Amino acid sequence: MMTPTTPPPPREALAYLRAKGYKIAWDYRDLWKEEHVRAFTVAKAMTQELLMEIRQAVDAALAEGKTFKQFQDELEPLLGKRGWLGKVLMEDGAMVELGTPRRLKIIYDTHMRTARAAGQWVRIERNKAALPYLRYGLGPSREHRLQHVQWEGLILPVDAPFWDTHLPPNGWGCRCRVRQMTERQASQRGGVSEAPEQKTTLWENRRTGKVEEVPVGIDPGWNVHPGKARLSHTQTLGKEKDIEFRSIVGTIR
Incomplete structure (x- = not known):
């Protein structure tokens, strides 16, 4: 129990x-x-x-x-x-x-x-209707990446593009986190921030040979939003099942 x-x-x-x-x-x-x-x-x-x-x-x-x-x-x-x-x-x-x-x-x-x-x-x-903002915060690590320190206290809307690639964790050992906030709480913390410039650097995956742009401050491979990616995958599976169902039902005489 x-x-x-x-x-x-x-x-x-x-x-x-x-x-x-x-x-x-x-x-x-x-x-x-x-x-x-x-x-x-x-x-x-x-x-x-x-x-x-x-x-x-x-x-x-x-x-x-x-x-x-x-x-x-x-x-x-x-x-x-x-x-x-x-x-x-x-x-x-x-x-x-x-x-x-x-x-x-x-x-x-x-x-x-x-x-x-x-x-x-x-x-x-x-x-998000009641808590429309997210605030970036540092975790309890002894040392923090410089870029993560620069994002500490950043307040942006839940749907801001920044979170597509910068929702913590943002790398190996990263303990950063976000806190969801009301409009009043965001205002008390200084209001909505200006979205930071998202600089990128080229990185080669030596296992596959592919080259991609990775945001500065994010470890390669971590610039993905696990929540949105899972939702997208679930929606894709749902559409595939719908198509399969319609194809089967459509063949019944």
Whole structure:
């Protein structure tokens, strides 16, 4: 039974995580941006059974509010049985990290934060009539990226294009966040900000050879809005199912 002090499970974030399929990949760059919205992947986890165990651990951590230490302590014995702990020496002489503490922390942080961001966006959309603004805030990191510091306190409408690429998290280890605000709250904080100039830089994905523009201050691959991307994917699936349904019904005589 849930105690009064236990926070409720984050339903929207769990829905985002549980809607994903699986994708085996050697490198995180093998899947890109919106592809991570559709598929759960962990670089170098090369069997679906292994991916399923890691995903179940992430799911439990998200649903039950587990700390990274709890996540690590529960997952490591399972990974050990599958030989996916520590580092391994490849045939070409390269040393590859598998389930090291550093990588497990990245796995935990990345999946938890993106799921929560997607879940938060569902609530933002639901409440934007009463809370039409978002305020960018720095998280509890010891050090912050210069660009993220410059965005701290920025207040823009929920539908501002800026959030399409700059809704936190905005990179590996980024703990930035947004707070939804009423018009009065925004006014008390100085009013709506002028949207910052969105400078970009060219970046090459050496796994695919593709070159793209990435906003300055955003890690490559993180300039995607998980909430909107999931909504777009859901709408596309719905349209495909409608087309399939009409085609089947249309053949009945």
